[in-house]
Amino acid sequence: MIGTLAAGALAPHPLYKEVKSRITRDLAAGVWKPGEPIPSEARLARGFGVSIGTIRKAIDELVAERILLRQQGRGTFVATHSEDRTLFYFFHIVGKDGSRELPMTEMLSFRKTTARKEDATRLAIAPGTPTLRIQNLLKLGGKPVVFDDIVVPGALFPDLDEHTFAGRDGTIYGLYQARYGINVIRISERLSSALATGTVAARLAIEAGAPVLVIKRVALSYNDTPVEYRVSTVNTAAHEYLSDLWKTEGR
Known part of the structure; x- marks a missing residue:
């Protein structure tokens, strides 16, 4: 579930790593299921209380790890096992x-x-x-x-x-x-x-x-x-x- 990150929880890791960890936990909890889109970067940024650049860096890593999949003009989706x-x-x-x-x-x-x-x-x-x-x-x-x-x-x-x-x-x-x-x-x-x-x-x-x-x-x-x-x-x-x-x- 999206929620603003508390400043005190951010010290040990870069901010985008904390965002990535939260997104991963939501994926594990089934907030977004395989094949479903995740919210837009702007919405995630508002929800987490961080910049779009921070959100983008977190999502970039999840895409590189093939956990998420970007589709041009459609958004970012949870990867499925095709x-x-x-x-x-x-x-x-x-x-x-x-x-x-x-x-x-x-x-x-x-x-x-x-x-x-x-x-x-x-x-x-x-x-x-x-x-x-x-x-x-x-x-x-x-x-x-x-x-x-x-x-x-x-x-x-x-x-x-x-x-x-x-x-x-x-x-x-x-x-x-x-x-x-x-x-x-x-x-x-x-x-x-x-x-x-x-x-x-x-x-x-x-x-x-x-x-x-x-x-x-x-x-x-x-x-x-x-x-x-x-x-x-x-x-x-x-x-x-x-x-x-x-x-x-x-x-």
Whole structure:
């Protein structure tokens, strides 16, 4: 909810950072939902009791972080998880020539379980907490390339079942956003090399012991709240990992 910023609360950080933090909290609270416009810069400036320049600087950072999206002549909107956004922002596996395509996803299993130690650490929950574990096979060019093992806290997705997950219209993050109001705004990934185990090798149609890339990803919502932990095993015979970085002031 927009409200004038108290002068005493501004000392530790630049003013625009305080504004950015307040806007982010409002987004987390669902004041403005995905796909909806936020108020104009002039209205926000009046509401926060700051200059338009301060508002613009805060919004510039949120746009650079792809939390908000500016549309020429229309205004600024809360970003939604379209397939294009997923392909160019969250999916980093490309052909050796740099070509990109949205993978075809086959769900292999969906089950209720409890958090293992590593799951709990990555999701900031207690070991043994109820979770959902989903395994997917991602195909590029009709061939299996990525084996995903996904864990999410059951409390965040109380009625998510196999039918809903498999029958979603769009991406996984789009489902989180549209059905549960959970907006993945950034990811943290750790990469390592490994040798394919028998089970994973069979899924990827490669020999056991073949070299693979392992990506351990935590998906984060507002205020860096972890909402998903995913371990992806990638056959890099014809594909590689590509991450395009961008820079915003203060990073």
